Amino acid sequence: MRRRALRLLAPIAIGMLFLGCWQAVVRIDAIPPYILPAPSAIALSLWQDGSSLLASLLVTLRVTLAALAAAALIGGALAILFARSRILELSLFPYAVILQVTPIVAIAPLIIIWVRQPFLALLVCAWIVAFFPIVSNTTVGLNSADRNLLALFRLYGASPGQTLLYLRMPTALPYFLAGLRISGGLALIGAVVAEFVAGTGGTETGLAFRILEAGYRLAIPRLFAALFLLSLTGIVIYLLLDLLSRRLLRRWHESAIADEEE
Numbered sequence: 001m002r003r004r005a006l007r008l009l010a011p012i013a014i015g016m017l018f019l020g021c022w023q024a025v026v027r028i029d030a031i032p033p034y035i036l037p038a039p040s041a042i043a044l045s046l047w048q049d050g051s052s053l054l055a056s057l058l059v060t061l062r063v064t065l066a067a068l069a070a071a072a073l074i075g076g077a078l079a080i081l082f083a084r085s086r087i088l089e090l091s092l093f094p095y096a097v098i099l100q101v102t103p104i105v106a107i108a109p110l111i112i113i114w115v116r117q118p119f120l121a122l123l124v125c126a127w128i129v130a131f132f133p134i135v136s137n138t139t140v141g142l143n144s145a146d147r148n149l150l151a152l153f154r155l156y157g158a159s160p161g162q163t164l165l166y167l168r169m170p171t172a173l174p175y176f177l178a179g180l181r182i183s184g185g186l187a188l189i190g191a192v193v194a195e196f197v198a199g200t201g202g203t204e205t206g207l208a209f210r211i212l213e214a215g216y217r218l219a220i221p222r223l224f225a226a227l228f229l230l231s232l233t234g235i236v237i238y239l240l241l242d243l244l245s246r247r248l249l250r251r252w253h254e255s256a257i258a259d260e261e262e
Helices: 002-029 039-048 050-084 086-101 104-114 118-142 147-155 160-199 207-216 220-249 254-261
Strands: none
Touching: 002 039, 039 050, 039 220, 050 086, 050 118, 050 160, 050 207, 050 220, 086 118, 104 118, 104 160, 118 160, 147 160, 160 207, 160 220, 207 220
């Protein structure tokens, strides 16, 4: 219990110390708010513009969650296909790597032009960024089943489907959840990048568009307030996925059992 409290309080204490130093530096050096706003100015902007910023956050969050769900479903399905067929893995996995290493900021304008429906275009951009960790981790997990247990399943005449369901998939679950935690933040990044491109044309009012708008108007406190909401959203997404991982693994997997015993 003490370690859990320390795990919660230590980051909060460091954050408060950082904000206090930030506030002091801005006040002492009289830094203009259009260069670096004080935390108090950011909090005031968040209070005054909170309704519009939260409405834009919901647009970004809708794209993020949809992209994460699509990445989990499609990435998990591809990983199962790769585990069932070595030829498919060798044939298709390089293209998944190509999508991962291609800068989304470079291809987002093309996707938005090709896909005429704004929400779907943003979804595709965010999905491209988010799906690779799930495919990669889950494929490794499915191929990490104990060889002795695989031989035992074959000895008892288990079908490939039974082996997949009762051995390979439970083995791959921790890997899948680890990829899901990574993809949660990447989906948010992909959604924001896509909104930056779409927002320049005024087709979306996500939080990225509010950041652009604040930058153009030199409303820097509002820009920082939007960035704070984005960061907070990313932290919440990670914590929720981490909680889901612990709930699913705590009764049988070593990584979660060790955390529960602390």
